[in-house]
Amino acid sequence: MKAIFTKDQTEAESLKEVLRLSDQLTEEVLSSDLLVIASPMWNFGLPSSLKAWDDHIVRPGKTFRYAGDGVEGRARGKKAILVLASGGVFSEGPWKSWDTVEPYLRLILGFIGITEVQTARAEGMNIPALTPYAIPAAERAIETLAI
Numbered sequence: 001m002k003a004i005f006t007k008d009q010t011e012a013e014s015l016k017e018v019l020r021l022s023d024q025l026t027e028e029v030l031s032s033d034l035l036v037i038a039s040p041m042w043n044f045g046l047p048s049s050l051k052a053w054d055d056h057i058v059r060p061g062k063t064f065r066y067a068g069d070g071v072e073g074r075a076r077g078k079k080a081i082l083v084l085a086s087g088g089v090f091s092e093g094p095w096k097s098w099d100t101v102e103p104y105l106r107l108i109l110g111f112i113g114i115t116e117v118q119t120a121r122a123e124g125m126n127i128p129a130l131t132p133y134a135i136p137a138a139e140r141a142i143e144t145l146a147i
Ligand SMILES: Cc1cc2nc3c(=O)[nH]c(=O)nc-3n(C[C@H](O)[C@H](O)[C@H](O)COP(=O)(O)O)c2cc1C
Pocket: 039, 040, 041, 042, 043, 044, 045, 085, 086, 087, 088, 089, 125, 126
């Protein structure tokens, strides 16, 4: 006798593992009042590990739901702080539009209902003339955050 699976058993097991992790990460977000996301810029965007976290926590029926003619974030009433490090300067100047980190994180957080988002940047980390000022500027920005 031969058992027939619609999915390969190994694949089904690994999907269960992924779902368990996703449930855990999603629960962490839903039970928090404040999210602090610290990230470097890699190739003008997020490191793939942070993108993977996004993919785990943006969950229909949990952190957002399809409603009426659109979608509704379900992680409302929370705050988020982005602590972003980059070699160059992206908060202003000619490279501003090259930054996909902050706009993307704000988009994802907004999508799940978190719109109170503040940013502190350590930027210019790799530009010799700016390096000495990058961390002090970030520390000052952190001091002005409204938590
Ligand atoms: C793989 C890699 C890619 C990077 N890409 C960029 C980039 O696109 N733009 C930039 O300004 N800095 C870039 N950097 C520099 C980092 O953002 C910068 O060094 C930052 O301070 C790293 O933060 P950390 O020290 O917390 O890891 C890159 C660094 C690495 C290792």
